[in-house]
Amino acid sequence: MSQIGSFTRSNDGTYTGSIKTLAIDVKARLVPSEPASTSEKAPDLRVIVSGAEIGAAWRRTSKEDRTYHSVKLDDPSFTAPIYANLFEEDDGEFALIWSR
Template sequence: MIRIGEFREHGDGYSGRLEMLGLRAAVLILPATRSDVRNAPDFRVHAGETADGPEIGAAWKRTGERAGAYLAVVVDDPQLPRAIRANLFRPTIEGQPHLLFWQRNRRRRETEQQ
């Protein structure tokens, strides 16, 4: 997995940066409005440093056997060739940032190797 961002917890949300080749952006992950819709996101992802920034994605609370609690994050934008699907993990050391990791889809990797 490749680290593509670092975030700090602020109240019930997160602020940080998405950084990779060709993309550097301030990002906020804020609680979504509660919904009765099945699989509704737990968080909305906004570009910029305020909640007024454009919505560029969503995140869902997940729990992994080894990782514990984390967020499954999807970021999308017309400038991107496809959505970025990544996971935001809690720090292993208190006071350190949460880390956003991305891994290429296995089916795509297999297709590229042929």
């Protein structure tokens, strides 16, 4: 696993930071989704880069009872979606950890 992003959380629930891999290096925001759907499958957050939505995130709870977000990033320029998890670190920052 590798850290591909770092974020801070504001009081309104928005995460602001950056995502960096060998192929991308962008500033990103994860913003709370509008409650347009009552579906349990609806994402909790939308991933926004340069005004375009490139992904979504769903709140999960680990076996250790730790809350995190499961993130899916996708864009026509990607050969395949990128899956990652957003975890809170001990210092209050949030790390986006890539998983295959």
